[in-house]
Amino acid sequence: MGKGRLEAFSDGVMAIIITIMVLELKVPHGERLDALTALIPVFFSYVLSFVYVGIYWNNHHHMLHTAQKVTGPILWANLHLLFWLSLFPFATGWMGENHFAAVPSALYGGVLFMATVAYWILQETIVASQGDNSLLRKALGRDWKGKSSPVVYAVAMVTAFWSPSLAQGLYVLLALVWLIPDRRIEKALAGTGSPAS
Template identity: 60%
Template sequence: MTLALMDERTSFSGGAMDKGRLEAFSDGVMAIIITIMVLELKVPHGADWSVLAAQWPVFLSYVLSFVYVGIYWNNHHHFLHAAKRVDGSVLWANLHLLFWLSLMPVATGWMGENEFARLPVAAYGFVLLMCAIAWLPLQYSLICANGGKTSLLAQALGGDWKGKLAVAMYLGGILLAFVAPWVSCLFYATVAAIWFIPDRRIESRIKQ
């Protein structure tokens, strides 16, 4: 018992924490989120096109959310690949992000089952907004843990125009949801399309 405590203290004070556990835990949570979302898709009771047509709002909301979770997983992988170490701040910031991502199945199901009604679309946008906001402290804490403004991550990010544009479009989508929910969904899909294009900033810095 004493040796175990000594090893634990050493891992926190004498060297960097193991980022592998952070990656494995985050990958597992995101995989569970996608699994929960796909389980919300009900098997159609029938064998004609009308049965499938009744399921399109749920399926469309699932596809959008699947893309979003995939985008966060992709960027999360790139960030941790570029990072050399993590600390306690990174762990808590990562949990903060995972908390908001874990609400995606609920927001997705509510929006799809209510055929993109105003309040569910606004709530979905709020979850997307909070995920984007939660990404910022994770990003900041990783940069601080890996050399600050002169680090590879900081240089690769630059002005991060994508992140700023995403927050602005989420806010606009939430407000428009009470007037034109389909326009809000278009906003959300546009942000997903922007981020779906592979971001080569970190990869190019690593190669250099």
Template identity: 55%
Template sequence: MEKNRLEAFSDGVLAIIITIMVLELKIPESGDGHFSALLPLVPKFLSYILSFIYVGIYWNNHHHMLQCCKVVNGKVLWANLHLLFWLSLFPFTTAWVGENHTSAAPLALYGFVLFMAAIAWVILLNCLIHANDRSGLLAKAVENKTLKEQASPFIYIAGIASAFFIPWLSIAFYALSAIIWLVPDKRIEKALKEAKPE
């Protein structure tokens, strides 16, 4: 099967996720028209920014990863849906953290969803490698694990654990993971560049 429909569907779902998240930012109830009316929205806006960055990271890396592939199969389609399931929970967890940014349960759930999305990403990556040539472009590009790949699960786990003791530290761990993933996977960009004919 060709990958075009998978890419189009994934792009559409991610666009809807971002739309739902921004719709959670309600207009201030105060009618005085002063900027001070926006202050209660700051935690919601910050949680939206963080989640927007995460969705952007997944979209960016999803695009890069699929550039290395020619075909998909049933396993890939299900693995992709599995990833989209966890990403589709971002609006809920983002809104809950925005409303209760110092509470353990929302922060822990936010981290759990991030952790599960990362697991789903690895599953999708492996399914794509198996669906395409195992000695192909994608397999070669990701054969050597990076430090950020190895560190990310532990950062999420640390964020989940610290949610129950030091809420601000939990947020810092989630922000740290987003920061280290802002730059798309250079291994894939390098592999794509080397594969292009001169």
């Protein structure tokens, strides 16, 4: 199976996830600016989740360019990742509607934790399909961001019960860490003469 169908399906699912999240932004009743005040937590949770979906979409796109073929295990690992990403709208909506309360904030962290684990599983499945000379393995190197992210999400989940605002800060911090462009895969592809498009 070619990568094109997998990429197109994944892109479609991520676009639907963003669409569902934006539909949670309900139009306020009233024409004054103060009518928007109640939407501030919902809007901020949407922005954070939009950034996370964008990060996953960007990294997923680059990672798939290193795969020479798509195997059955890669298809299932990709579906596993999409399952956890598809829970973003629910977790985002619950957290925003409840003004970043402890339990919704912890659940949001749980979804982020499981998404990052699922991404790692997909990454390792692609590496395994490539054998000893895995381009993706070479590109990732020590992968400190990938290895530390689940730990920070787990800490943030527990922290949410004690200080939801600190948990939110950790979620934002990790989003900022991943927003910094990661050129490892592009450099590895450039070294092989493959397009990184």
